[in-house]
Amino acid sequence: MSRFGEVLTAMVTPFDAEGRLDLDGARDLAKWLVAQGNDGLVIAGTTGEAPTLSDGEQLDLIKAVVEAVTVPVIGGAGSNDTPHALALTRSMKGLGVAAVLSVTPYYNRPSQAGIEAHFRAVAGATELPVIVYDIPIRTGRKINNDVILRLARECSNVVAVKDAANDVGSSARLMAEAPSGFELISGNDDQTLPLLSIGGTAVIGVATHWCASECKEMIVSFRKGDVDRARQINARLIDSWTFETGDLNPNPQPTKAMLRTLGLAVGYCRPPMDQEPADLEDRARQVYAALKG
Numbered sequence: 001m002s003r004f005g006e007v008l009t010a011m012v013t014p015f016d017a018e019g020r021l022d023l024d025g026a027r028d029l030a031k032w033l034v035a036q037g038n039d040g041l042v043i044a045g046t047t048g049e050a051p052t053l054s055d056g057e058q059l060d061l062i063k064a065v066v067e068a069v070t071v072p073v074i075g076g077a078g079s080n081d082t083p084h085a086l087a088l089t090r091s092m093k094g095l096g097v098a099a100v101l102s103v104t105p106y107y108n109r110p111s112q113a114g115i116e117a118h119f120r121a122v123a124g125a126t127e128l129p130v131i132v133y134d135i136p137i138r139t140g141r142k143i144n145n146d147v148i149l150r151l152a153r154e155c156s157n158v159v160a161v162k163d164a165a166n167d168v169g170s171s172a173r174l175m176a177e178a179p180s181g182f183e184l185i186s187g188n189d190d191q192t193l194p195l196l197s198i199g200g201t202a203v204i205g206v207a208t209h210w211c212a213s214e215c216k217e218m219i220v221s222f223r224k225g226d227v228d229r230a231r232q233i234n235a236r237l238i239d240s241w242t243f244e245t246g247d248l249n250p251n252p253q254p255t256k257a258m259l260r261t262l263g264l265a266v267g268y269c270r271p272p273m274d275q276e277p278a279d280l281e282d283r284a285r286q287v288y289a290a291l292k293g
Helices: 021-035 055-068 082-091 112-122 145-154 168-177 189-194 210-221 227-243 253-261 280-292
Strands: 007-010 042-043 073-075 099-101 130-134 158-164 184-185 202-205
Touching: 007 210, 021 042, 021 055, 021 189, 042 055, 055 073, 055 082, 055 145, 073 184, 082 099, 082 112, 099 112, 112 130, 112 158, 130 145, 145 158, 145 168, 158 253, 168 184, 184 189, 189 202, 189 210, 189 227, 210 253, 210 280, 227 280, 253 280
Parallel strands: 007 042, 007 202, 042 073, 073 099, 099 130, 130 158, 158 184, 184 202
Antiparallel strands: none
């Protein structure tokens, strides 16, 4: 079982009509997500458009959400600049977060030795639990299993990996060797069921903005041994996972469109993610109606 809950959402960041951070909207959205069945929230990650937030905005956003809900809140504190990542990580202290999410340094494409040194420095900068975020499609680097294993064994507060590597075979090998208590958290909604089968504990999702209850039922069904039911729910969710991102409408554009159709004031994405297809809200309504109908 996950120490942070089984279904967590990587929450979008609400902006107002002028593109300014909307803290009231963030509080309202966070409460709504918890009411929909989320066990926890991840704030200021990729889906939260962290690259477009100033450090001040990022900390204000995390603080506002922590104060609004009682579930675990994980604070995004990643950067491709190690000193910057350390400063953000240290800033999490006192905000009330349950853990820190730290992504592989992106764009730089450092060596595995550089990646390992980066995460060791992050772990050493805080007493909070650290979740390593492996998402090579965005960072340009896969974290090698031996690096993750050394971090898990030698850094007491490196407690989990958010796995968005799309390599279930490699993840299975990782979990076969990982120390007891180290968590594999699905970072891709559509990989959740496969990762559960090899030791995964939870999902940090995107489509979970609107299908948290279905994802929870899928996980619970699998844990109870009702694999057929889990597979049935997984099949129902495929359209949601297909909708949540794509070349013409990358994450988090579809989620913001979906939430707007549900009456939530989240605004639009900041540039350069602001060029949204005209039919996106219509497609959102279709996906939601098919799922809930």
